[in-house]
Amino acid sequence: MVSQNFYLYEMKSPGDVYLENISTLKLEEAALAKRRSWMAWARFFIIVLIICWLYNQWHNGWAIGLGGVIVGIVLFLFLVAKDVNLKNRLSYVRELLAVNEKEIKGLNLQFSDWCPGSEYNSPTHPYVADLDIFGIHSLFQYVNRAESQGGRDVLADFLSNAASKEDILERQSAIQKLSGQTSWRQKFQAYGRMAAVGTEIQSDIALWLKQPISNQSFFWKIMIWLYPVITLVSAYLYLNDNISSGVFGLLLVVFILFSFSQTKKSNETFQILSRFYPKVSIVRHLISCLEEMKTDDSMALLNLKSELDLNDDKSASLALEKLGKLLGLFEARLNVFLFFFLNTFLLWDVRVSIGLQNWKQQYGYKMESWLQTIYKAEAYNSLATLSFNHQDWTFPEISDNYFTLEGQDIGHPLIARDKRVDNNFSLDGKGKIALITGSNMGGKSTFLRSLGVNMVLAYAGAPVCTKFFKVSLSKLMSSMRIADNLAESTSTFFAELKKIRAIIEAVKSGEKVFVLLDEILRGTNSLDRHSGSRALMMQLIRDKVVAVIATHDVELANLVTENPDAIFNYHFDVQVDKDDALYFDYKLKIGVCQQMNAAILMKQIGIEI
Incomplete structure (x- = not known):
């Protein structure tokens, strides 16, 4: 595995740094792809073993056969989890590889296929059209390393509006500090490429945060614990012939009607959350990068990190990790069988909804601030990369x-x-x-x-x-x-x-x-x-x-x-x-x-x- 600091070569030219990164990353990419291939064969082998076990052991009794199946399933799920980690690492390495390959092109002024920022052009602006600030072969197209729409907006604002002297000096300090953190900058950009936060995701988050708080009454807080006891005890009594199938059937209908009356209320929320759930874990990585960022004495970077502070001494990345886990539990409803079982017996949607509402009340007010922090960091990262690539340039x-x-x-x-x-x-x-x-x-x-x-x-x-x-x-x-x-x-x-x-x-x-x-x-x-x-x-x-x-x-x-x-x-x-x-x-x-x-x-x- 390659260390995250493997490409800090302070004495080498930017081109040499990027070429060495590419060489190292390609080796890791090949190794990860090979491991994933072996993992796929291992999962296939376990499935074959489970089938063979059932065929050979079923006559010895269902308990022995089922025990072997359970062991096989546990091993299979373990390999699936490992493969997910390998897949995520491979995706990250490939994005990191793309970042370095892009920089090689940039050093040779080959950037015609990069984001031109044409939407920021304005014929009425005092200078952007005349000076080719935006559009094809523009300054923005060359400088931009922001992968989110918000980050591009911030960088476009930097290039369209002069800052005050105080802000300019603070930005200079931040850019100088970040230009020396090549490892951090590329890690941040790679995760940014994986997240690619657009305006639609930001809108979905804002829409969810504006939704009214529900299921927060004392009744529902008691029911998420009492209801599973009632349903599971009923099932236990039925399986042990303590109640008849007719009674249990009637209870089951009641359970279904009661629980599914609440799932309808969750559908709208789920549709919103499902759109940005895949991005939450990547956004968490971006926030984690910002928490790890070295600020030294740069006031701009210190202010940036201060936006991540929470009142309960927890980190923003841990708060987002908790949100990701809650959203993962919510995603279980995509499986029809799990959806039916979890809601009928555990009141799953209500339980997870209460967890999400609690998270929203505790951390929701910070979400917009966290995103804005990412956007501003992307703009700083763009200018810091420009500084690293052109070490013969000067700060004015x-x-x-x-x-x-x-x-x-x-x-x-x-x-x-x-x-x-x-x-x-x-x-x-x-x-x-x-x-x-x-x-x-x-x-x-x-x-x-x-x-x-x-x-x-x-x-x-x-x-x-x-x-x-x-x-x-x-x-x-x-x-x-x-x-x-x-x-x-x-x-x-x-x-x-x-x-x-x-x-x-x-x-x-x-x-x-x-x-x-x-x-x-x-x-x-x-x-x-x-x-x-x-x-x-x-x-x-x-x-x-x-x-x-x-x-x-x-x-x-x-x-x-x-x-x-x-x-x-x-x-x-x-x-x-x-x-x-x-x-x-x-x-x-x-x-x-x-x-x-x-x-x-x-x-x-x-x-x-």
Whole structure:
């Protein structure tokens, strides 16, 4: 059996860790599968022995034959229980194997079949659509390791809304602590994959918790003990010929009518409970993982674990284990014969229902809190895995200045390291604009997205794809990717105006705004585009907005003469050889771009210029 700490290799690269895990887990998977196969043959052999025993011993008397059968059944049930444990372990190992195989793909940026989080995209959000935060080949798709709907919701919120400085620092501490607990993180994720808690399960739990308490009167508490005495004594008297079959038959009818009048009340509850019963034991494992989590001095992790505290000094995992056992007893009613016997003679549904109601009264109020704790832990786990996989990334400093953005080797997280070109950049103060000119395909838009995505990660408390990064808290807004909307009869130009209007309204409301703009007013003629862009830039400066603007309109760069302390010119250039071949270095440089390439590109596709 493999130790749960078998894959802590602090000095090895993430790729080496995952590959060694895969190798070890495959060996365990094969061993478990082989043991299950032998277990199946052993059960078959016991069945054959029981049949042979009955055939050879029945003439010696039913007592001897029955004794052998009972021994055989006990052995058979023992093997069944062992097989269930092997099956559960095999399922866990396979999920753990899938986790490591997924990480290998992630290191190679092969994540197109992962959950894209498209449902979180919003065209009205200040930046998520422009920066590819959600959707196919998005930041969320790459970062997410949450296996529950609730966990994905929390992570989406982290990436959609900037946290306070205090929360960011607490998250950074939690993520740094968890990134070093590779064993714990993968165990937690593997159980998460097995549970896969969706909204329907959460709804079923909430529905059960809202059901009114029943069968809690003194009468029923006495009956669950008195009733079995009456029924079993009656059966004993009948078997010993102390009462006639007619009397016992009449008593049996009374028992059936009385007990089954109560089973009808349990049917609705059973239908709800049966839907989430298979998940309870896995959720218990998730809670147990959280109880085992090392928090050190991380306030965020300590707060997370405190949500599991109970007033009676019992652990949340033990409370869920008790719920699982009660639900298992309830599941016995699925067997027709057991259902008839247990309810007729033991008032089974009422007995188990009272146990469930007692559990609900004692622990039910904590269920939602426990689930929310799992969801938040999944979001932390996602960002901690990102940190472990990219140990060359850094955790940003959160500046208290009005606005500071400073970074060394800023890169885009979704571009492979061997293809990515990193850049240094800084912008500081109020009413400052970095104006970036450049040729087509030179890297302007990618650079803007690199700034934006790293700010999103910083505001989520995550590490960023830079060597150094310092940023102030601000409202990040963008207007980069514009599309018309036929359903709303909205043109590309008007769609962009709506985005710019949202920026202006945010500024007027008093919010501190940082803006990323790519090709302002692209949907109109060049004259209006230039005058409109110029007017917008001057307004942003007056309103003390900080912005990074990418444009092909090099004439806007002349505004630096009027505003030398507010506008700073940068560019991405292109080199053209004598055969009109284009070469890009994607490095950000100070000054205005002097070489454009649109005409060359048009000639290359066949436009005669």
